[in-house]
Amino acid sequence: MKTRITELFGIEHPIIQGGMHHVGYAELASAVSNAGGLGIITGLTQGSPENLAREIAKCREMTDKPFGVNLTFLPAFTAPPYPEYIRAIIEGGVRIVETAGRNPEAYLPAMKQAGIKVIHKCTSVRHSLKAERIGCDAVSVDGFECGGHPGEDDIPNMILLPRAAEELSVPFVASGGIGNAAQFVAALALGADGINMGTRFIATKEAPVHQNVKDALIAASELDTRLIMRPLRNTERVLANAAVDKVLEIEREAGSSVGIDDIKDLVSGVYPKILQGGEMDAGAWSCGMVAGLIHDVPTCKDLIDGLMSEAESLIRGRLASVL
Amino acid sequence: MKTRITELFGIEHPIIQGGMHHVGYAELASAVSNAGGLGIITGLTQGSPENLAREIAKCREMTDKPFGVNLTFLPAFTAPPYPEYIRAIIEGGVRIVETAGRNPEAYLPAMKQAGIKVIHKCTSVRHSLKAERIGCDAVSVDGFECGGHPGEDDIPNMILLPRAAEELSVPFVASGGIGNAAQFVAALALGADGINMGTRFIATKEAPVHQNVKDALIAASELDTRLIMRPLRNTERVLANAAVDKVLEIEREAGSSVGIDDIKDLVSGVYPKILQGGEMDAGAWSCGMVAGLIHDVPTCKDLIDGLMSEAESLIRGRLASVL
Numbered sequence: 001m002k003t004r005i006t007e008l009f010g011i012e013h014p015i016i017q018g019g020m021h022h023v024g025y026a027e028l029a030s031a032v033s034n035a036g037g038l039g040i041i042t043g044l045t046q047g048s049p050e051n052l053a054r055e056i057a058k059c060r061e062m063t064d065k066p067f068g069v070n071l072t073f074l075p076a077f078t079a080p081p082y083p084e085y086i087r088a089i090i091e092g093g094v095r096i097v098e099t100a101g102r103n104p105e106a107y108l109p110a111m112k113q114a115g116i117k118v119i120h121k122c123t124s125v126r127h128s129l130k131a132e133r134i135g136c137d138a139v140s141v142d143g144f145e146c147g148g149h150p151g152e153d154d155i156p157n158m159i160l161l162p163r164a165a166e167e168l169s170v171p172f173v174a175s176g177g178i179g180n181a182a183q184f185v186a187a188l189a190l191g192a193d194g195i196n197m198g199t200r201f202i203a204t205k206e207a208p209v210h211q212n213v214k215d216a217l218i219a220a221s222e223l224d225t226r227l228i229m230r231p232l233r234n235t236e237r238v239l240a241n242a243a244v245d246k247v248l249e250i251e252r253e254a255g256s257s258v259g260i261d262d263i264k265d266l267v268s269g270v271y272p273k274i275l276q277g278g279e280m281d282a283g284a285w286s287c288g289m290v291a292g293l294i295h296d297v298p299t300c301k302d303l304i305d306g307l308m309s310e311a312e313s314l315i316r317g318r319l320a321s322v323l
Numbered sequence: 324m325k326t327r328i329t330e331l332f333g334i335e336h337p338i339i340q341g342g343m344h345h346v347g348y349a350e351l352a353s354a355v356s357n358a359g360g361l362g363i364i365t366g367l368t369q370g371s372p373e374n375l376a377r378e379i380a381k382c383r384e385m386t387d388k389p390f391g392v393n394l395t396f397l398p399a400f401t402a403p404p405y406p407e408y409i410r411a412i413i414e415g416g417v418r419i420v421e422t423a424g425r426n427p428e429a430y431l432p433a434m435k436q437a438g439i440k441v442i443h444k445c446t447s448v449r450h451s452l453k454a455e456r457i458g459c460d461a462v463s464v465d466g467f468e469c470g471g472h473p474g475e476d477d478i479p480n481m482i483l484l485p486r487a488a489e490e491l492s493v494p495f496v497a498s499g500g501i502g503n504a505a506q507f508v509a510a511l512a513l514g515a516d517g518i519n520m521g522t523r524f525i526a527t528k529e530a531p532v533h534q535n536v537k538d539a540l541i542a543a544s545e546l547d548t549r550l551i552m553r554p555l556r557n558t559e560r561v562l563a564n565a566a567v568d569k570v571l572e573i574e575r576e577a578g579s580s581v582g583i584d585d586i587k588d589l590v591s592g593v594y595p596k597i598l599q600g601g602e603m604d605a606g607a608w609s610c611g612m613v614a615g616l617i618h619d620v621p622t623c624k625d626l627i628d629g630l631m632s633e634a635e636s637l638i639r640g641r642l643a644s645v646l
Contacts, residue, residue, distance in 0.1 A: 001645050125545075144467075145482055156479030158500050158509065159468055159545050159612045165505065166616075177481050182488065186481065186509035188645060189637060222448075222482050289482045293489075312646055314512060319638045322324050322511060 001308065004171035005194035008117055008138060009096055010066050012036030013308055014194025015184075016173055017201045017300075018121075018140065019070020019098050020148075020286070021045050022271035023209055026055050030062035031206035031300040036308075039067040040098055044074075049084035056092030068096035068119075073104055082107055090114040098140065105134045121175065121196075123151030125163050128172065138171045139164070140196045145177025147199045147225070147237050147288030157187070165191025179290040181310030185319070188311075199288040205299045210278030213285075214297045222292025228267065228284055231258045236267070239287035243270075247284055324631065327494035328517035331440055331461060332419055333389050335359035336631055337517025338507075339496055340524045340623075341444070341463065342393020342421050343471075343609070344368050345594035346532055349378050353385030354529035354623040359631075362390040363421055367397075372407035379415035391419035391442075396427055405430055413437040421463065428457045444498065444519075446474030448486050455493045462487070462495040463519045469499025470522045470548070470560050470611030480513070488514025502613040504633030508642070511634075522611040528622045533601035536608075537620045545615025551590065551607055554581045559590070562610035566593075570607055 005014040015037035017028065024042030032039035041059055046052040052069070059067055069089050071082070086107055089097060097111055100121040111118055112135065119138040120131040123146075128139045141164045143157030144150050155163075161174050174187035175196035187195050202209055203217045216239060224240045228247045231254075238244055247266045251258050270283025298306070328337040338360035340351065347365030355362035364382055369375040375392070382390055392412050394405070409430055412420060420434055423444040434441055435458065442461040443454040446469075451462045464487045466480030467473050478486075484497050497510035498519035510518050525532055526540045539562060547563045551570045554577075561567055570589045574581050593606025621629070 003645050143479070143481065145479055153546060155545050155612065156466070156468055156481055156500070158466065158480045158506060159615060162503060162505050163545055163615055177479070180485060182485050182513050183481060185512040185642070188642060189508040189512055190505050222478050222486055223476055289478065292482060292486055315638070315642045315646060319508065319511060319642065322326050323635055323638060 001311075003188075003193040005138065005173055008171060009038055009068075011038050013304055014173065015304055015307065016040065016068075016098070016119075016140070016194065016196040018175060018196045018198040019043075019072065019100065020198050020202070022275050023202055023207060024070060025208050026059035026062055027208045028201065028204070028206050028300070029067045030059050031204070032201065032304070033059075033063045033065040033067040035299075035301040035304040036065070037300070037304050038096065039063070041067065041069050043069050043071045043085050043089070044080060049081060049088040052085060053088040053092055056088065056094055060093070066096060067094070068098055069094050070098040070100060071104070071107075072100040073102040073107075075102065083110070086110050090116070099136070103130070103134070104136070108135050119173070123149070123160075124153050124155070125160070125167055128164055128168055132168055132170045136170065138173070138193075139168060140175045141172045141192070142196075143174070143176040145289040146175060147290075148286040149234070149236055150176065150227075152230075152233055152235060157190070161187060161190035161192055177288055177290050179293045181307050181314055183293075184307055184311045185314045197290075198286075199290050200294060200303070201300070203294045203297050204303055205297060209275040212278035212280050213275060216280055217287070217291050217294045218297070220287070220291035220294075222289050224291060225287055225289055229260075229263070231256060232260060234260075236284070236286060237288060238284040239291065241284075242281045243283045324634075326511075326516040328461065328496055331494060332361055332391075334361050336627055337496065338627055338630065339363065339391075339421070339442075339463070339517065339519040341498060341519045341521040342366075342395065342423060343521050343525070345598050346525055346530060347393060348531050349382035349385055350531045351524065351527070351529050351623070352390045353382050354527070355524065355627070356386045356388040356390040358622075358624040358627040359388070360623070360627050361419065362386070364390065364392045366392050366394045366408050366412070367403060372404060372411040375408060376411040376415055379411065379417055383416070389419060390417070391421055392417050393421040393423060394427070394430075395423045396425040396430075398425065406433070409433050413439070422459070426453070426457070427459070431458050442496070446472070446483075447476050447478070448483070448490055451487055451491055451495065455491055459493065461493050461516075462491060463498040464495045464515070465519075466497070466499040468612040470613075471609040472557070472559055473499065473550075475553075475556055475558060480510070484510060484513035484515055500611055500613050502616045504630050504637055506616075507630055507634045508637045520613075521609075522613050523617060523626070524623070526617045526620050527626055528620060532598040535601035535603050536598060539603055540610070540614050540617045541620070543610070543614035543617075545612050547614060548610055548612055552583075552586070554579060555583060557583075559607070559609060560611060561607040562614065564607075565604045566606045
């Protein structure tokens, strides 16, 4: 398949594995890239610029295809040493960066000068336009369905993608809620030049997470995610579990006076326990609504090959036949 | 275009104009049917079975194509004389009914015996399966994006439609948030056999509503709808305005003790004022997120012709060309 995204990133299939905290290691990124998609190492998950440099080197040994690094920009008071992270990316020869979180404008010149293509994750049309204006090469348009941070507008991809298509000139991929070929084709129809998948890639053989997590994704229906931290205007979509029920109870009781300190223990620092220890109720962990459409744990190659061949059948078969 | 929905209803294009309170009169229904879609008269909006009989007769004079009637089943304590409404439908020779609201099971035998095809509106997979089980011929799967009542699950169509496709045997149409050809093709890709549009049909020349309403739909962005009555578990998506701000304020202040009496004046009986009087702040009125994708007020024929030809271009052009 050839789209503006495959051209921009020099990849075979317009399928990106989005940056995910504590999941985006070389094992997963290289598997996705080897399958013809774009694998992404999560920068901050590595803990330091030195570790990121090592992870990039490791990924380079595992694939000769393009892969990227995710850099999430946090509020200033918790800012990691971004210039050093960017140096590690540049010196590691990485040519694709997925930015997320706050406005990446301050860091764009350094990256552009090094020939890096930047795709920024946005949950609204106005932020997408801002990303285009400051020079991002592409946008990852992230709908209400997504795991992690959907923003506060609650606009699903069936609306957000065609709205983005009306406004954007740069290419964009559909992010949030995507997991099967029907959705892939729908995203292309809605104007996207590819897809970004997060949760779906956690349920793959190569994802370095505990089997309990993969089993939980298969067991979950589309009704099994919850929105927490809404009163803090830092909404996160997570898998429903006992810890999340507790967060929601605290939020309800505290009302508008709830603070991050009230729920901190339940929403931070739990990923290692959940992902490596498999303690599924250890805290709140990001999960998209697409969990309801995940029914197996294939290799990344089988997942991507299946998406591509089924998308082709859908376009040439079902869609052509209704005309 | 030929799908299971065009076959089931004997229509040219798989495009249904969903039942809308105070909008679904013969003028709009006949215009949609004459354009090859399926127009729907809103039963309860007529006020009595006798009036419905007259509206059906009027519509029959305005079109020789199939059209349907919407019957919304309300809680028992406010139940209109449904058997009489159904008699008016049968005696009026209508062969398609869109049911909505509560379970239509009690009324199915009478309708089926008269050869009526029934499509039931559902906001969840479990209700869709229930509709199939009790003998509905099709389902209108209504996503979180929709105007009016999206239910309490908040599952958007990008997730809800492929989930419905996994589970349902009867044909279904995508409802909620749909207004352009890209979304139409996306819905087909996601497994739907057609689309149902409400809000989009209000912004047509033939819709019997005040010009101020059509102007408001054009002016609105996708961010301009609000969810009211959530604390009552009778959530309704409406266009943001001063009256709606007031509803939300009352709901916030009253918290879980808010009752329908507290907001009744702001959410009921306002349609005649808004739709015929054009008093846009007179109360809360249903509106889907698709308002953000509405930029013109075409005739129903131009709207439907445009959807069909653009959908074909999209399938034969853009989608075929990426392969």
